[in-house]
Amino acid sequence: MKRLIIGSLSAICLFISNPTNAQEDDKVNFSKEELKFSKMDASPMDLAMYKDQDDAAVARVIYSRPQKRNREIFGKLIPYGEVWRTGANEATELTLYKKMKVADEVIDAGTYTLYTIPGETEWTVILNSKTNTWGAYEYSEKEDKVRITVPVRQAPNTIESLSMAFQESGDGADLLIGWDESYVKVPFKNAN
Incomplete structure (x- = not known):
């Protein structure tokens, strides 16, 4: 039972602090705006x-x-x-x-x-x-x-x-x- 609780707590902590989730949230925010950057210069x-x-x-x-x-x-x-x-x-x-x-x-x-x-x-x-x-x-x-x-x-x-x-x-x-x-x-x- 201790293993199950520790395993569950670890999974919850990972889910809460997972940077991938934060990145997905950022993608949602950025999708509302369109970012336009110029292409790489031919002569950098x-x-x-x-x-x-x-x-x-x-x-x-x-x-x-x-x-x-x-x-x-x-x-x-x-x-x-x-x-x-x-x-x-x-x-x-x-x-x-x-x-x-x-x-x-x-x-x-x-x-x-x-x-x-x-x-x-x-x-x-x-x-x-x-x-x-x-x-x-x-x-x-x-x-x-x-x-x-x-x-x-x-x-x-x-x-x-x-x-x-x-x-x-x-x-x-x-x-x-x-x-x-x-x-x-x-x-x-x-x-x-």
């Missing part, structure tokens, strides 16, 4: 972060990652010699959390748009002060903070999605930007 947003030895944020890039999908990228999908948002959707944004040197130019902490002008052998990399822009439609050279030229490098393997990452380098970090068969390095040095 991502970010690359650079932190110093003390784990403090130094720089961050937010960008959308278009896919290769068997397309010819540079010189075709992304024309040579034209300003590119360096990604898809909104223009890529770079936030510096402290003063940094890009080439010989000291750039104050702040948020900038990162544009590029791809070429066959070199890219022009641009930090522009106009932010929150879609594509490169609102790009104005008058808003440029710095322009540098960097060589194009051959990737060791095909890069299917536009990718960015910081790689420590001497007194700072290089921002690697790669897609398809090539990549570039953009040097950022401590301004101290």
